[in-house]
Amino acid sequence: MPELPEVETIVRGLRKTVLSKKIKSLKIFPSRVLHSSPAFLKRNLLRQRIQEINRRGKNIIIKLSSGDLLVIHLGMTGNLFYLNRPAFMGKHDHIDLEFSDRTHLRYGDIRKFGKFKLIKSSQAIKEGVLKTLGPEPLEISRDDFVQLLQKKKGRIKSVLLNQSIIAGIGNIYADEALFEAKLHPLQKVSDISRNGLIKLHQAIQKILRKAIKAGGSSVDNYRDVEGEPGFFQFYHKVYGREGEPCKRCGTKIKRIIINQRSTHFCPKCQKKN
DNA sequence: ACCAGTTCCTGGCAGC
DNA sequence: TGCTGCCAGGAACTGG
Structure with missing residues (x-):
């Protein structure tokens, strides 16, 4: 179950693999883990670059070149896999982002306790999810x-x-x-x-x-x-x-x-x- | 306002 | 072998 150390490891892995890449296409398999509609995701993800990747609590926060934020919570069984070649979507895969270099980032979640959400930059400050989190345990004095x-x-x-x-x-x-x-x-x-x-x-x-x-x-x-x-x-x-x-x-x-x-x-x- | 209990979800495993 | 039923738990929700 991904807690802070696992999420931090994933964030570091993402920085190593997908930072600054441009999203060329995406596949979406709608399910309850998606907290944004497929149309909204397509509209706001396509042609964006991955500008920054950070962690807040157990949330992964991917900042796009537009300033919008992709907020991903892995719940109990969520995963993010970097693929350097195309592969069939698995039974529990929900999103596949393809970058312009033909590598992929795939989000899956067996038990569907996770969340995948796009937040417009203009809404980011008001967004409750991150606002209600307490301080970071590694940062608090x-x-x-x-x-x-x-x-x-x-x-x-x-x-x-x-x-x-x-x-x-x-x-x-x-x-x-x-x-x-x-x-x-x-x-x-x-x-x-x-x-x-x-x-x-x-x-x-x-x-x-x-x-x-x-x-x-x-x-x-x-x-x-x-x-x-x-x-x-x-x-x-x-x-x-x-x-x-x-x-x-x-x-x-x-x-x-x-x-x-x-x-x-x-x-x-x-x-x- | 606060706290305890319930719900979501699926694979893995014990027991019959 | 195959079926049933329980267990794992993050976080939102419900009821007291």
Whole structure:
């Protein structure tokens, strides 16, 4: 499932492969992942150049030469593949952009939880999707992070998953960061000490940086734009390790459900206070 | 205003 | 072998 490190890896891959290319043609297979009509997409994508590729939270933002933005969210199973030769559209492919050098960028999504949307430059500032996102976890300072969380209520795991509080962390990295910071996922944010929040800030940044270096985690079907898997899953200390020994103390890793999400933690290392 | 629960969607897998 | 039913979860939505 693409979270911040996977999306960052994809963005870097896109910069390497499609930056400054010109869109020559496109194929569209309408489905619920398309949040813009085929006619609107055709009108605004054809003959545009890829001017900039950025990430905001888990969103990929492609700026076109017109100034319009292509905003892509990969949901659970979305993918963007760079192809240097034409290929048949797969069962779950929704969009294929062909560039003037005859290479392609293909967007697919098996479970259709993703979003593919074109935003006119004039609407970009008003656009809610990106406006409601919290700060970037790799950019927020220690003190701003502490201040931000101190104002929040609820359990720490739910807060980390809430994109309007902090953007980009999903189920895997929330569990891994909480283990790293030795915080129990059910701990109320208001009960975490200033020192605990500082440790959490460090833990989040450390885990995300390491995961980006590893090209993300390929637990399900995640692949980068060139089809390569990430390898951070080999460094997971709690996620997907229910019943296995904690790498720190040997206690069996526990799995519970919080917000309908599996949550993995070490009951000995991560105590509630 | 806030929080918990429900829904969308499909492939993979366990169990019979 | 083939069928059924459950599970994975990001985010929008609903109901209390």
